[in-house]
Amino acid sequence: MKKILVIQNKRIGDVLLASLIAENIKLVYPESTIEFMVYDYTAGVIENHPLIDKIILIKEKELKKIPNLIKTALQIRKAKYDIILDPYAKFQSRIMCLLSGAPQRIGYKKKDKNPPLKFYTHNVSFLKEKSHPCGKSLEDRVHLVTSVYPIDQPVYVPKIYLTETEQQYSKLQSYDKPVIMFGILGSTPQKSMPYKYITELIDFVTVTFDVYALFNYSPHQKDDAKSIYEACKHKDRIIFDIYEDNIRGFITLMNKCKLLIANEGGTVHIAKALDKPTFTIFSPYVLKEHWASFEDGKMHTSVHLLDEKPDLFSTDRDARKKIEEDPSFLYNQLSPELIIPKLNNFLKQHF
Template sequence: MKILIIRFSSFGDVLMTSPVLKKIKKVYPDSEIDFLVYDSFSEAVTDNPNLNNIYIFPKKKSKDFDYINKLISELKEKKYDYVIDLHSKLLSGYIGKKLKTNYIKYQKRKWWKTILVKLRLIRYKADLPIVKQYFRPLKKLNIFYENEKTEFFFNLSIEDNLNKKYNLNEEYLILAPGASKNTKKWVYFNELAALLTEKLNMKIYVIGGKEDFGVVKEGKNIIDLCGKLSFKESGALLKHAKFSVTNDSGPFHISVGVDTKTFVIFGPTDSGMFLFGENEILISSNQKCSPCSLHGDDECPKKHFNCMKLLLPEQVFEVIKEKINENTGN
């Protein structure tokens, strides 16, 4: 059986397809699974052992129909038995249906709910975690969700090279202060870093994009690597960390994917979109107006940003300390 999976973006959504890939391979061990993804998010699935081929789609070509139709002709030659559309947008639907084979797509949230949330008439609450949503249409293939976990893969050479630079065997933690939207960014990462170095006396690595450089000030035991690591390198660093503290962002999903204890801070978005196990600790100020957004915004629609501003660094530190003490028995 030949299967094409389509999920173009974003990083976390692409990474959360990994449970689906693993389960397909378990149910159909002889299947060939290919993946179509935007170039900017391809690191979420490269090195995944359950994939045969990855088609990397340049995002800048997403409206270039000459390119799109040429790609469709190339994909038709593979003679897929199934196309599984886990993006459910116009482009993924156009490509999937043009391949003239069994087309399966996952059901996104109701269209009217999206409109009402964007108009600020209702708060956004997920109907189901994204991973479970991905599995719903796969019942046609007798594939069902059974607590499969998100997994992030990288080449061992990346881990070896990183170990030579940063000594992954020593004890350290990771802070990831960035996010795709301003309202998803907690505002006290710098203050938390000061508390963590003072109270725990551990080395801290700060990871994220180049736009996040300087959010946490470098100092004794604080090393800012924002803009200096690839997603894969960030994954290798996260894998060996004692724990991480993130926003609702790519590093959150990577940290979960390498099975590192993760403290994740939520403000305007709904944590119900994701699955939480024992290793994932949700931190929120639980404001009445939250969640208010599907994916975050450039600014707080109510102008006060209480969901992030009222969650103080001392409160986050106490949650971290409590969970660490539970593990050590102190």
């Protein structure tokens, strides 16, 4: 029986997508035990996963300290894994793979084609382009497995597994209209729209459709969320007093909502894994082809500035200078006037 470790020390969405590694490696070794090493604040997206036998929690700041990194690597070595897969492929995870002693170590090939240290026994190249509707980021993770272990029918759709108690979540029961989850703020400033634009979108939805809007945001963004709420015209259509401050709580809440409208990020991947319709607003600084998964124009669709104003990404020197001098320049070009027609069409298909 194989003992397998997946090291995915990155953000919430990355951990959820990496769960596909468990789905696919289990097709190769059905009797294997699979463990995931993840940052403690990301574990909620893989809790209760039937194919993940153990979740090893680590703290991001602590792992960046060299003594702690070496200690963790030696603990991995002591555990005697047969296979380690590293979809993270950064300094910390590469060191852990190198010192693990695992007979098979699978990770992505980096730009240094001939590194002085042999971190992996199998160096896998990133795909040059996507060939599956799941999007390139998901396809790359599946490819990490299938490039070493041929699989006839790989799994491309990540899932979140709810307990019976979580499925009975009842905080929205008293509301007599469908609830739309709004991911009003991105995980970083470069993934967040200008607040006045967010307010316009919320006003449009609450006026045009017979629904309630429910805000999602990180706990440290509460003051920003409150200012957006205060700027909205139809507060009676906004649910502001229901909030979950952890990933698992958000998952159970999202499961009871009709759909999600959000900046691109982990919440979008969570909604898709729950089989909820999504409308994604991409940061102009994010490659849509990498992260736009399963888009069909109905269940999942998105908007990206490159689709609406491709000339802004030209070689024009003045435009380039503005982009370099002001990181918010491109986001300011993605105005509600560009988003609302696509959003309206999307919502009409679901209401």
